[in-house]
Amino acid sequence: MLTQSHLSLAAQELANIQMWYAETGRTLNEAVLCGAKDFVEWQHYPNNDLIDGDSGYEFYYHAHSADETPSGEHGHFHVIKRDKNSFHHLIGIALNQKGFPVRLFTTNQWVTGEEMVDSMVAIKSIKGFEMVVKGRMTPVSKWISALIKLFAPEIEKLILERDQKIVQLVAKQGDRASALNSRMHHVLTECKIDLMERLSEHLSVVNS
Secondary structure, eight states, X not given: OOOHHHHHHHHHHHHHHHHHHHHTTXXXXXXXXXXXXXXXXXOOEEEEEEEOTXXXXXXXXXXXXXXXXOTTEEEEEEEEEEOSSOEEEEEEEEEETTSOXXXXXXXXXXXXXXXXXXXXXXXXXXXXXXXXXXXXXXXXXXXXXXXXXXXXXXXHHHHHXXXXXXXXXXXXXXXXXXXXXXXXXXXXXXXXXXXXXXXXXXXXXXXX
């Protein structure tokens, strides 16, 4: 269980990374493009995704076509846990044009091609999330780790509600395979988030 000390440290790290990018004249969106001149729809950034080979955690950033992207959003991260022969999706993190996270979401199986694991397995992966990588994407991976800690309650709730949504879809579609492959259901659960409010909540503890 995350203590207040852990949350305060996560808030401090995330705020420092966000400020560092701002001071260098970049947004988090621009940093994750790894120097690419154009942001191409559906393409993964970085190329081949960013993977911690030891832990199996992975993420990539991309955007759908303009007509499929929610108003005000720039793109989103898909955060994944990879095992030997499969992977499962943990959470999606949508950013606005300024590089601030604005929405968390879970997806149906067909969206990423994941193995749809039980919510308890996914939540266990969330609780253990920590990536160790080197290079220019290190701050981004630390940012994601900190964000997952700060919004762990919301993420766990979305994953639990995802399983409930799947049960409802199975009842409507007739079987689990049809439900998990229903193109009519892309995002299964989602919620908006306010980063500044969450940072203020935990950084005030540090400064008190």
